Amino acid sequence: MAKVSMREVADRAGVSVGTVSHVVNGSSKVAEATAAKVNAAIEELGFVRNAAARQLRSGHSSSLGLVVLDTANPFFASVAHGARQACDEAGLSLLIGDSGTDEARESKYVDLFAEQRVNGLLVTPTGSDLSGLESIASRGTPVMLVDRDSNGYALSSVTVDNIAGGRLALDHIIAGGCTRPAFIGGQQSLPQVADRLTGARERAGQAGLELPVFDTAELTILAGRDAGEKVVALTDDQRPDAVFCANDLLAVGFMQAVIMFSDLRIPEDIAIVGYDDIDYAFSTIVPLTSVRQPAELLGRTAVEALLQENALASDEHHDRQFTPELVVRGSTRPV
Amino acid sequence: MAKVSMREVADRAGVSVGTVSHVVNGSSKVAEATAAKVNAAIEELGFVRNAAARQLRSGHSSSLGLVVLDTANPFFASVAHGARQACDEAGLSLLIGDSGTDEARESKYVDLFAEQRVNGLLVTPTGSDLSGLESIASRGTPVMLVDRDSNGYALSSVTVDNIAGGRLALDHIIAGGCTRPAFIGGQQSLPQVADRLTGARERAGQAGLELPVFDTAELTILAGRDAGEKVVALTDDQRPDAVFCANDLLAVGFMQAVIMFSDLRIPEDIAIVGYDDIDYAFSTIVPLTSVRQPAELLGRTAVEALLQENALASDEHHDRQFTPELVVRGSTRPV
């Protein structure tokens, strides 16, 4: 019930505190008989080492902090999964924070992790001002941007090329013969979304096409459904014949709305392209064409790169970038 | 760059360490001018409070630990989400561990959190021996079982009635006129799975039906697809005309296999019932009938109940149970 300290274990076993510490950590040779006595005392008293004291004395925490935009989003769930695996392999524990694309919550977690003296910080920032992270990095806590490039700040990053992803999507839509594409996406302050739109708009422009934007409040299934309801309510000549959704959740919701609230056929009357290629994309009512990002690899690479730069102790910063890939399924017209 | 302590801030501001502490924590009245000087020094030096020292001295951590079976599973993602919200509201931070239904990993996280001196521990245990958790609880770290009942151990729990869920599923299948139901599910050592089977088998028996079991290695989409391949390969008179899957991921995978590898119609030739009613269940190729569990509420309730029992400081233990509910969609025959 009461908390047991090494002091009490030492008394019980008839040895000094230092010896107990050595037994617990294997940090020095201890005679077998002594170790046995100590272990018995630990068992009897239910001693549990106090991480705070341990860390205070030794100076570091052997943990990493990860702050993402939304843990309920399968893309970030995969990123977190990859990061967790890499941490496990490195013998580190991973603390996860969910900012919900809210800057205040983000900095709450960043501060929390900094106070925790994590060995490093992996962040997908919400806002555009990264000077706070930069100064944390300059004060000695390594920072790695995840799914967001450094954009001039003195920070390292691991990203997937969102502009290229946008191009892939529109190229495919245009190749399928669609002439009235539209973009479904919200929170365009997020560079991920903005870049996808930029790449898409570039290709649409090259083909002499407009690319109207249907704004959504969030990047969720529900928001996608709302957008879908608006789109199917349009007259035939106003309605897009293809939509590129900023992520798969939007695409899933959009598809639901098309099927529930209209007789439009997918892809003949309206084609749908998503982004992320989450596991469920394959199981949707009409299997979803999507731009695939290597999410787990992103998380894993972020951790590994952080540890590596950390080990080198250099203050150089690197931007690492992966390339997305189009996965064609039934929700778009064959080329 | 170097770590800055209160000592240095105090020197810089020309005050004592105690005053700095008071400024940082607002724990005592400090003159406005003094506070300003201290804050300036903090700013200039980039002081970040050391959580380890803080916790060592004050004795507690204001955090909770949560260990679940699989964070990639949307059900547990929702549980975690609910728990996180409740923690935020209570001003606590939530540490999450993923056991991957591996007992060793589970106890690694439990130990880690215990060393961290979390204010409480929320666990969905993998194995059946809960004596380890029981002794942790008896030593003063409150433990709450999540999605698993205490089964005689001196522990509190929050669960959803899995036997009732199994009954719901089979009742619906039978009411639709199916006569050869089967159960798709793996890891029957998990009580969640075993109970669903128990409830289903009870109802099948009452209707005079067999309930063959197709075992799967895991509870994932991939495992469901494998099971589906086996089932569709059976001859017409051997093949079940309805399957009850232990969770939605299995059901999604199973459905993929039916559609890819057979001409069977859903639900006419084979009906499918899932479990959990994850967000995507509605978006599957044929919308999935599923047994819904209040996942977020489960997580939230677990946190709130833990804090409440903690505050009462009583050593009584309570089992709280929610009731699942059937959501009928197109993957089963209408009644």
Place this chain on the structure above:
DNA sequence: CAACAGTATTGAAACGTTTCAATCACTTCA
């Protein structure tokens, strides 16, 4: 038997906070 080399163990400082009794500097009141 003295000197020596290992081992095993000990003791105490240090880590950076929080906390609380003690002190200090002013006012106010009688």
Place this chain on the structure above:
DNA sequence: TGAAGTGATTGAAACGTTTCAATACTGTTG
């Protein structure tokens, strides 16, 4: 003018480890 009261600030102990120099043992060797 002295006493009492008020509010701001200080000083030092304590939290439970780790770590390392110092010490106590145990054999071994010349």
